[in-house]
Amino acid sequence: MLQTKKISSVELTSHFLQRIDQNRELNAFITVDAETALANARQADISLNDKSGDLLTGLPLALKDIFCTRGMLTSCGSRMLANFTSPYDATVTERLNAAGSVLLGKTNMDEFAMGSSNESSYFGPVLNPWNVDCVPGGSSGGSAAAVSARLCPATVGTDTGGSIRQPAAFCGLTGLKPSYGRISRYGMVAFASSLDQAGPITQSAEDAALLLQAMAGFDPRDSTSLDIEVPDFLPALKTSLDGVTVGVAASFLDSTLDPDVLAGIEEALRTFENLGARLVDIELPNSSAGIPCYYVIALAEASSNLSRFDGVRYGHRAEQYDDLMDMYEQSRAEGFGDEVKRRILIGTYALSAGYYDAYYLKAQKIRRIIADDFRNAFQRCDLIAAPTTPTTAFRLSEKVDDPVAMYLNDIFTVPVNLAGLPAVSIPVGLDQAAMPIGMQLIGPYLEESRILAAAHSYQQVTPWHQRIPEAFT
Amino acid sequence: MAWESVIGLEVHVQLQTRSKIFSSAATAYGAQPNTQACAVDIALPGVLPVMNHQVALMAVKFGLATGATVNCRSIFARKNYFYPDLPKGYQISQYELPIVSGGQLAIDSGNGEKIIRITRAHLEEDAGKSLHDEFDGLSGIDLNRAGTPLLEVVSEPDLRSPLEAVTYLRKLHSLVRYLEICDGNMQEGSFRCDANVSIRPYGADTLGTRTELKNINSFRFVEKAIQQEIQRQIELIEDGGQVVQETRLYDPLADETRPMRGKEEAHDYRYFPDPDLPPLIIEQAELEKVRDTLPELPDARRERFVHQYQLTPADADQLTSDREIADFFETTADAAGGDSRSAANWINGELMARLNRDNRPIGENRITPKALGALICRINDQTISGKIAKDIFSALWEGEHDVDGIIDARGLRQISDSDALEQVIEEVLGRCVEQATQFRDGQEKVLGYLVGQVMKATKGKANPQAVNAILRQKLSP
Structure with missing residues (x-):
């Protein structure tokens, strides 16, 4: 729309700034910088006019408050950094700026990305736009709530044990955790260095591919970033599901899973079959x-x-x-x-x-065994489908006093981080309380294209990713 | 009871790279506080370390030079503790898998060569500095040094006396300077030593409880600190006490060691592999490349000097302890037309005396090997006398460099011409009738006085051998 000039970046930016302002009670943002955003939008419009724009020129975005942004507060959701203005940009910030995006502000999060409900933030809990009595998930809760309530078109979060996928699932969004090393960690406040990975939270697999393209690639400032060529993620989206084998582990779909979630996953798997995919049983015995x-x-x-x-x-x-x-x-x-x-x-x-x-x-030994399990499973399938979370979004303060129950929310997401694999969570339905259900597609190492293509195929024939919580339409 | 001391040294060798081990900030010494500390060094949120590979190659060089195993895969680990000059709250070091393990160094123990085993040498980053005196009631932090690359060389407890310890330390110091991996400047902290000291009855095969002496910053203090600590431990045990394992500091003014207070409570450093840094890999080809750049090492060079230049082992030892001095010697000997012994004498004597007097390294002296060689040639071809040569040497020390120019300009050419000398000698004998008679009466010693008079009359330019011969001839009965 921006490139065809149906709408200007200033108009779009103003629109989202207005929505952010109107929906402060969600507490999705820690910092909003309207002035800079509008100034950058004006610059973007000039570039769009003379066709010197880049991949994301004029697109308003928000970043989880874990990414360093020069001259802007980077609090990481903590009182510890509530006074910290970074003197430098994270690589993610730098690349999104270079691609022309317009930064609206920084989104709320669990303190130092530690949490699954966004209730540990020093800046207060974030509300789930689908039901304001529920948590949006965490730790990238503010990011997910912001996209879900359409306060911005997309955000970038981080995922250490599920912090992108779980809130994306709770808020009916697409959330991609890329392979470890795909996106530089430089300038991302570290939680667990061997697990942290940045990724987009978006309305569709296509948007996720677009943002991934802008952020991915080697960074000499991060020794764990991969020095390999970045594929073209957007054209790869068109790969059909025909003949693709989707691995399903029975142990992930047992009776402990919420029945509505189970039903949603099974329905989605049938759709995959209808699109030409073949389901195969796999085992992930040590997950x-x-x-x-x-x-x-x-x-x-x-x-x-x-x-x-x-x-x-x-x-x-x-x-x-x-x-x-x-x-x-x-x-x-x-x-x-x-x-x-x-x-x-x-x-x-x-x-x-x-x-x-x-x-x-x-x-560390168990970590290797879990990674081996995935490697063995991928001998039999092209990608793995699994629930993102055992339940849909739970109620605020429901699990605050029970850390173990809170930790168990990540049961399906953490093995993926331990193995360093890419996974995308996509919305596949609503439960009886009209809360979104998420399913994750896990790929072999570096196969973001494969899981994004599968997600995209699914989204071509289903409406779930387009659903907006009623109060925010 | 007779006691045996058991000593092991841990030496921090600062590697002389231009930038730090994990950041691109400069390592130069003496800059304004915190002007050489980048985002990585001050540990801002989100920053990450990136290995400076030059540092690894220097460690490889050290490993090859000590006959050690260079581990093609080594691991960086985090050593966790809180201190204000440690910005990350952990130091990146190597723990379980160091880059170098199992080398050795041969020292002269006084009665033959002794092998000192090197347990390991691992890479780590230096901390910053706390400044306690500059601000009233406050402490300052200077992070310029934070992230400076260090190679920690750990010896086995093979040393048996303070002298052996300091001999080993000097040897190591000489080696790292030969390898050009460290400038060796102890005042600036480029070469720092901790000593582990214990005692045991002679013949015992178990080790006593050790204490660790920290940060001793000169060779002399290393010897004295260990000496004092051994004495303290002996007195303690003989009085029925027990040595406590602790860290102690040496106070050079009081010449005693004292327990270090505060910082060192029983620490659990919680080492674990640093997830920000992949294993450090040294490829075989890289290793061979470093091997090709290894210079001739001090021991080999000393042997060669003894044989090639016919030097005494003591002279060769002194000349090869420092790579620059050895280079200086070889060029001088060459310029002196191969008179290597004179070259050795001038360097080990006159030159070293002046360098020591002014506390200057050889690199900062103004005498060139070429000029010193020319000076030796002029002595040997009898153009000048040895006495005049010392004056010319002084001129060279002050910055002149043309030996022949100095000789001509100041008319210092030696008078060997017998006609010219005979005239002067006649004149002297005319004045010194009494002494001449004494000599004729058999008082040999008087000849020296007469030669001296001739030298004085020629302002030192007379060839003493020629004067001697002519005098003897004239005074012969």
Whole structure:
């Protein structure tokens, strides 16, 4: 629409800024910078007029508040960084800017991306646009709520154990976690370095492919980013599902799954068959070990990654303290919320002398076994279909006091991160309470094209990705 | 009881790369605080380390030079602890899989060669500096040094005396400078030593409890600190006490070691592999390439000097302890028409004395090997006397470089011509009748006085051998 000049970037940007303003009660945004956004939109319109535009020129976007943005608050949902304005841009920020997009602002999130409900944010919980008594999911909850309520066309989140896919599922959106290493982590505040990966939350697989294209590629500033050629994701979307084998693990569809979710997944699988796909049974025998394995590795890494927040050079520093040790303790006690503290403690414990072998080393072994399970499964199928979450969005504060129940929400998503694989969650229906159901398509390493093409084929014949929560149409 | 001391050294060798180990900030010493600390060094949220491969190649060079195993795959780990000059709250180091393991260094133990085993050498980043004196009641942090590459060289507890320890340390110092991987500047902290010290009864095969002496910044202090610590431990045990495993600091003013307070409580560093850095891979081809760049090492060079230049082992040792001095010597010997012994004498004597006096490295002296060689040639062809040569040497030290020019301009050419000398000698003998008689009466010593008078009369230019011969001839009965 922008390129055909049906609408200008300024008009589009103003429209979304207005919607953001009208829907503050969702609490989807931490920072909105209307002035800069409009200035950039005007620049974009000039480029569009003289046809010097790029892939995303004029497209308004929002970023999870975990990506460093020069001159703009980057809080990571924490009191610790509530005063932190980054002096530099993350690679993701840089590339989206270079592609011409217009940054509307930064979206709310669980503190340091630690949570599955967006309730651990220092800036307060985000409401689910489909039902404001429900959580939007987490940790990229603000990002998902913003797209779902059409406060912006698309956002970029991060996924360490499901933080893109789970909120996308809860909010009826398409959420892509690319292969580990596909998008640079430089400038993304680290939670668990070996698992974190940025990705788009969008209204369709096509939009996801577009944003992935803009962000993917080697970055010399991130030693874990992949130095390989980036495929053309958009043309690849047209690949048909005809003859594609879709692996389904019976253990993922057992009686513990919410019946509405199960029904939604089964219906979606039938649609895949109608599109020419062939379903095959696969086994992922060790994925039940995923949650404990994930929580050891992720929290061990997090306990170390969050050490830099000490109040010495930037971030929150306590007003009063007795000595150096007290300054650390007070600053961190005040700066971090309960969930972050809980995770730092668990991670520190897992790395402690005498426990390291039993926890961290064992978890690494399980991680390899889980990755092997996927490798074996992909001998028999082209991609794997699975529920994204065991239930649809739960109610606010329902699980706040039960961390383990909260962690178990990630049971289907974390094995994918442990194996470093790409996966996309797509909406496949509504439950009886009219809340969205998500299904994830998991691909072999680096096969984003394959899962996006499958998602796209599905979205060509189904209406779910176009559904907007009634209050926000 | 007779006690044996057991010492192992951990030496932090600062690798002389232009940029840091995990960032592109400069490593130059002495800049204004925090002007050489980039986003990565100050550990802003979201930044990531990227390995400077030059650093790895320097470690490889060290591994090859010490006959060690260079591990083609090594792992970076995080060492977690809180300190204000440690911006990330962890130091990136190597723990389980270091880049170099199992090397050795031969030292002269006083009664023959002794092999000191090197357990490992691993790469790590340096921390910043806390500044406690500059601000009243506050501490400052300078992060310029944060991220400077270090190679930590850990020896086995093979050293048995403070002297052996310092000999090993000097040897290591010489080696890293030969390899051009470290500037060796101890004042600036480019070469720092921690010593693990314990004692045990002679003949015991178990080790005693050790203490660690931290950050000793000169060769002299290393020897004294270890000496004091051994003495302290002996007195402690002989008084019925026990050595406590702890970290101690050496106070050079009081010449004693003291326990380090505060920082070092029983730490659990919670090492784990750094997920931000892939394994460090050294390809075989790369290794061979580094091997090709290895210079002749000090031991081999010393052997060659003894044979090729007919030097005493002591002279050869002194000349080869520093690569630049050895290079200086070889060029000088060449310019001196092959008179290597004179070259060695001038360098080990006059030149070293002046360098030591002014505390200057050889690279900062103004005498060129070519000029020193020319000077030796002029002595050997009897153009000048040894005494005059010392004056010319002084002129060279002050920055002149044309030896022949100096000789001509100042008329320093030695007088060997017997006609000219005879005239002066006649004149001297005319004045010194008494001494001449004494000599004729058999007082040999008087000849020196007469030669001196001739030298004085010619302002040192007379050829002493010629004067000697003529005098003897004239005074013979």
